[in-house]
Amino acid sequence: MLEHRPLAGQCSAVVIPGEDLVAGVSDLIAASALDGSAHAWFGDHELLGADGTVASRSYVPDWSPEYLRQTDVVNGPIVVRDELLGVLDELTAPSPRGQRFELQLRLLERGVRVQRVPAVLGRRQFVDEAPVAAAEAYQIVDGHLRRSGISGVASLSSSPGVATLRRTPRVMPRVSVVIPTRGGTGRVWGRTRTYVVHAVQSLLARSTYPDLEIVVVADTSTPQWVLDALVRMGDQRIVVVPYSAAFNFSDKINRGVAAASGDLLLLLNDDTELEAVDSIESMVAYFGEGAGAEGVVGAVGARLLFDDGTVQHAGHVYSEQPLHAFRMWPANVAGPGHRLMLARECSGVTAAALMVDRGTFDSVGGFPMDFPLDFNDIGFCLAVRRTGRRIIWTPDAVWHHFEGRSRTRGPRPDEFTRLVAQWGHELVNDPYYHPLLEVRRGDWSERAGMPPNDSEAPWPAHDRHE
């Protein structure tokens, strides 16, 4: 059973048997509780070897409702205000670890504000480590879905401690796909292709979404035969918007959105090809849910793969500079903390495949016009997060993105300077990363001299995507 130990300030720490609190937990919580908005806290934990030295530690992200609906993200002490201790009586999971996982979901259901303390709060013996059994995790997640009325299906996972959640949309409003293009061509899988034509063809031929509109924003430099090819598709759903101004990616997106009629907007690069047929449904499912303390979803990003099948995009990490998480990793590994196989919150997602609702898009004034080439998606996502909305990356929406693996053109220095001037604080304080992880990598490696990250699954035997 879970244990709770009283702390100063009418708070209690909820721990599993055999888990010790570090000295000064009350002070850490008191310092975090100054603004009075949070009613529960969690932090990192250390695993001790037989000789008492630290074998590994966790580097937990900030409160991530979508992520923790699928796995015990916290996996360490949870400090709650004493008035919330009654929640412990509601827990039904059989094991203490399962109960702690369930406690997080119960706090989520109650709309409790939970805050991360990026410091070690607890310690336990490494030999005691065993994640929640997959069947128990499934029961916990399934119960949460039924209680909270979320539209989705939980699945039993082959990985212990994980139950995958597949969201399903309640309604399917019109989705306008906005594709800026110059009619570029390139070689993919040994054949030359006109990117935009293939991107549109793959959407029309493969997507199972019932109400699509495709808005192609074409520069005046777009060859006429490319426009003719789009017209020849003879599909009423295709709208071509001419763009004659000097190149500005943000402006092209904004004009495309202005010409679009859908309530949901899917911003898509032209050098993409739809891979998973129900990708759009997977993204749509996040909109219109999750109000309350956890905040509504403002934008959803997709899993993008290079032409060789390695990961191009799995969410952004802002660690002194913007990074694609797990760039060039194999697509069939689960990644640290199963981050490559589970939908999760992140600070930003790429505009190469980004879904946003029109209300959110308008509320931040569209794409930032002062970033004509690079970082416009970062500025946009950070502006969305500033409105209190969450950004989700989902592995269930999959496109190929034929961006070069070794990009020769670096970002424009003036745009990076502008990004740092506008969002410098956010670029070094990514809540879904950890301040003690290695900077400028985005793969959850610990910094030099820090204990190993305990969310690393053994590799490769247990690290395969089921």
Add this chain to the structure above:
Amino acid sequence: MQEEIDRLRALIGPDEVSYDTLLADLAASSADAQVREKELGELRGRVLLLERRLRRSERRNVAVAQCLRIKRGVTRQVRRWFGAAQR
């Protein structure tokens, strides 16, 4: 008659059937290229993960070596103190 048709066809070059065959060949080659690219990507990914593991292991080795050096230094110092005290 058929002979004449065949002769004329041979003069003209590839017919509509061979054009279809060429298209099918092209599609098959492209699909094959995609499979090969994917295999290459898996290998690239494995190399990347191995490099990452190596980098982390090297760092841990450095940290362990530092700990051992400090421990040896402290032990030496303690022995010196004990030796001095016994003398």
